[in-house]
Amino acid sequence: MKLPGLLPGFLLLCTSLGSSEGSHPKPACRYPPSQWCRSLEIAIACNVQKQCMELNATRPSRAVPPVSVTLYYEILCPGCRGFISQQLFPTWTMLQDIMTVTLVPYGNAKELPSVNSPFTCQHGEPECRGNMIEACIIHLTGHSAFQIIYCMESAANVLNAAQPCLQLYAPSVSWARVSSCVTGDLGNQLMHANAVMTRALSPTHTHVPWVTFYGEYTEDNEDKAMSSLFSLVCQLYKGVKPPACNGAPVRLNRSFC
Structure with missing residues (x-):
């Protein structure tokens, strides 16, 4: 099943409502860090509005479709x-x-x-x-x-x-x-x-x-995905590469059933 819409880490634009009181979340925050910028409500609850705004400012343009x-x-x-x-x-x-x-x-x-x-x-x-x-x-x-x-x-x-x-x-x-x-x-x-x-x-x-990538399967992409999926995603993305894509690839052994 497709993970509906939110899985790719879609970080909603967080608007600062009032001043942030430091970089640490309030004790009342019940969400893991991976969810802090999922919505404005969560960002406010975890006191990270400013950080979410800064993160959104560096995100790739949505005009380019994700891999x-x-x-x-x-x-x-x-x-x-x-x-x-x-x-x-x-x-x-x-x-x-x-x-x-x-x-x-x-x-x-x-x-x-x-x-x-x-x-x-x-x-x-x-x-x-x-x-x-x-x-x-x-x-x-x-x-x-x-x-x-x-x-x-x-x-x-x-x-x-x-x-x-x-x-x-x-x-x-x-x-x-x-x-x-x-x-x-x-x-x-x-x-x-x-x-x-x-x-x-x-x-x-x-x-x-x-x-599959974009709904299509090729042996070449499978070989690349099994050895270094990270490098392949960076390669397939057509927009401006994020800073993480500048790292060195790590190759792992492949295994099938």
């Missing part, structure tokens, strides 16, 4: 987990102003004509459940979804990490809502949508992680 990255994956695939934790999330953390990320948890699963067990997964029933949990989290938590998914995928046990990661990054969304989504019709609908998106890939995916 669109879509990841097709399954939650228990070691290669997918490594790509999310070592490549995709760190790259997004540094370059979220010039890239958007869409996560599609499904991978090598199969959709079956069965009411009781509509999906089968490469790594068994726990992966099918985990795929649905992440699909529900993406649907319910909006701009916090990617942080939650990263928290889960980088943990020792992906499924056991789901609830504490949700509480950490989206405390306003109860675990009961996620459980209701997973056990109800909504979870199946979300997974069916992911199945449709995955089956519609051209060329058909042969492994995961499967990464």
Whole structure:
């Protein structure tokens, strides 16, 4: 499912209302630093209006479209987990102003004509459940979804990490809502949508992680993404490169399922 609109780190213009009392957030701030400039209300609550204004002044022009990255994956695939934790999330953390990320948890699963067990997964029933949990989290938590998914995928046990990661990054969304989504019709609908998106890939995916840029897949871009996604995003962006793009690339080993 696509992380709706807010995932690419869209920092709303924060207008200073009154004077800022230092650079440190007030104790009442209940938001992680990654969310401080998400809205004017959060910026005021965390006493960072001035910093948000300065950050917005240095952001790339929205006249140039961001690099669109879509990841097709399954939650228990070691290669997918490594790509999310070592490549995709760190790259997004540094370059979220010039890239958007869409996560599609499904991978090598199969959709079956069965009411009781509509999906089968490469790594068994726990992966099918985990795929649905992440699909529900993406649907319910909006701009916090990617942080939650990263928290889960980088943990020792992906499924056991789901609830504490949700509480950490989206405390306003109860675990009961996620459980209701997973056990109800909504979870199946979300997974069916992911199945449709995955089956519609051209060329058909042969492994995961499967990464597309602007909706298209090429082996060349895959090779570059698996070794240094950061460098590839900087290369693909057509606007003025952000300062972070001047750093040296770090190449990592690739792994597939």
